[in-house]
Amino acid sequence: MSTELLAYPSSVDGACCAPLVRQPLAAAEATDLARTLKAIADPARLRLLSLVAAHENGEACVCDLTEPLGLSQPTVSHHLKVLVDAGLLTRDKRGVWAYFALVPGALDSLAAVLSTAGDTTARSSALTPSC
Amino acid sequence: MSTELLAYPSSVDGACCAPLVRQPLAAAEATDLARTLKAIADPARLRLLSLVAAHENGEACVCDLTEPLGLSQPTVSHHLKVLVDAGLLTRDKRGVWAYFALVPGALDSLAAVLSTAGDTTARSSALTPSC
DNA sequence: GGGTGACATCGACAGACGTCGATTGCCCGA
DNA sequence: TCGGGCAATCGACGTCTGTCGATGTCACCC
Numbered sequence: 534m535s536t537e538l539l540a541y542p543s544s545v546d547g548a549c550c551a552p553l554v555r556q557p558l559a560a561a562e563a564t565d566l567a568r569t570l571k572a573i574a575d576p577a578r579l580r581l582l583s584l585v586a587a588h589e590n591g592e593a594c595v596c597d598l599t600e601p602l603g604l605s606q607p608t609v610s611h612h613l614k615v616l617v618d619a620g621l622l623t624r625d626k627r628g629v630w631a632y633f634a635l636v637p638g639a640l641d642s643l644a645a646v647l648s649t650a651g652d653t654t655a656r657s658s659a660l661t662p663s664c
Numbered sequence: 665m666s667t668e669l670l671a672y673p674s675s676v677d678g679a680c681c682a683p684l685v686r687q688p689l690a691a692a693e694a695t696d697l698a699r700t701l702k703a704i705a706d707p708a709r710l711r712l713l714s715l716v717a718a719h720e721n722g723e724a725c726v727c728d729l730t731e732p733l734g735l736s737q738p739t740v741s742h743h744l745k746v747l748v749d750a751g752l753l754t755r756d757k758r759g760v761w762a763y764f765a766l767v768p769g770a771l772d773s774l775a776a777v778l779s780t781a782g783d784t785t786a787r788s789s790a791l792t793p794s795c
Numbered sequence: 796g797g798g799t800g801a802c803a804t805c806g807a808c809a810g811a812c813g814t815c816g817a818t819t820g821c822c823c824g825a
Numbered sequence: 826t827c828g829g830g831c832a833a834t835c836g837a838c839g840t841c842t843g844t845c846g847a848t849g850t851c852a853c854c855c
Contacts, residue, residue, distance in 0.1 A: 553710065554717035554766070557732065563707035563714075570710075573778075574701035575843080576694035579684065583694075586685035586780075595802060601688065608844055610803060629801050629852050635685070635780075644775040647704075649717075649766075706813080726832060739814055741833060760822050760831050 554649045569643060572619035577602060578612050582640070585622065585633050592625070592634040685780045700774060703750035708733060709743050713771070716753065716764050723756070723765040 552558070558566070573579060580602060585593045599609050613633055616622040621639045625632045683689070689697070704710060711733060716724045730740050744764055747753040752770045756763045 553714050554771070556714070557718050558711045558714040560707065560711070563710040566710055567705055567707040570701060570705035571842095574698050574705040576691065576698040577843085579694040579697055579701075580689045580691070583684050583687070583689040587688050604843095605845060606802075607804080607846080611843080614803085626802090631802060640685070640778050640780050644779040647771050647778070648775040649771050702812095708813085735813095736815060737832070738816080738834080742813080745833080757832090762832060 553646055566646065569619050569621075572615050572621060573643075575612070577604060577608075578616055581609070581612055581616060582621065582635065586635050592632045594630040594632050596630070598633075684777055697777065700750050700752075703746050703752060704774075706743070708735060708739070709747055712740070712743055712747060713752065713766065717766050723763045725761040725763050727761070729764075 552562075553566075573582065581598060584598055584601060585591070588597060595606065595609055595613065598613075599606050602609060604612075613622065613624070617624050617633070621636055622633045623636055625634065683693075684697075704713065712729060715729055715732060716722070719728060726737065726740055726744065729744075730737050733740060735743075744753065744755070748755050748764070752767055753764045754767055756765065
């Protein structure tokens with residue numbers, strides 16, 4: 534389940550780049566895409582992604598994120614779980630602390646699906662070789 | 665309200681490209697971005713965008729969209745309204761029919777915000793000159 | 796071994812969302 | 826002028842979602 538999002542470029546069977554505006558989306562593909570988009574379509578989760586990415590070493594623990602968000606610890610933990618389940622964040626438990634980091638290329642492949650241009654900005658890593 | 669999304673690149677005061685992973689998102693910016701993402705974070709609306717884009721001349725009326733979606737006419741009309749309000753679609757009423765078309769550059773600027781790369785694919789049109 | 800602190804999970808609640816049938820408004824052709 | 830048909834709006838319903846306090850779990854330190 535943790536690699537859910539990374540399945541997009543390959544599961545869209547051939548339509549690797551910019552599939553949204555090239556041909557009508559099938560119901561199943563739309564459901565999958567919507568599931569990932571719903572994960573980031575929340576102010577708290579967008580700020581979490583932003584905070585984690587901007588944190589030193591590109592990783593942060595819950596204690597770093599609770600205060601700047603102004604939300605309770607269970608709520609932050611819940612949002613982080615949603616992002617991890619969507620394949621956008623990784624959880625690395627080291628001792629008592631849990632460190633979260635962006636999955637390389639996850640946001641880029643999402644951006645590539647939305648982009649109407651033929652090329653893609655998702656050239657960083659973790660993408661299908663056919664791209 | 666129809667230009668809601670187009671306000672992003674300029675309203676993110678300076679952080680025109682890829683602002684999400686560069687610095688922590690402010691609460692107001694996150695709310696605005698989430699509002700637009702919620703508009704497309706739905707299977708029916710994703711398919712609507714796809715159907716409109718793939719239709720001939722890049723525009724389609726409600727009667728073209730109801731059947732392939734398998735939803736009632738009021739529901740389709742509701743989803744289209746959400747997309748228009750989010751600045752992703754334009755409504756052009758000609759006679760009895762209402763034709764919907766993609767706003768050029770809207771999806772691209774959204775993709776640019778999500779992209780972790782420094783550059784942007786949103787070069788088609790309707791973007792801020794500072795990009 | 797017991798205490799402490801960080802994080803996850805649970806249960807509950809209010810609010811938002813997607814969907815539909817019924818209705819209304821409106822343009823066009825007869 | 827009137828009827829037919831397309832699309833928007835309304836009201837209602839069930840479901841999903843975000844949030845919290847309380848509780849559970851586990852690793853570290855004394």
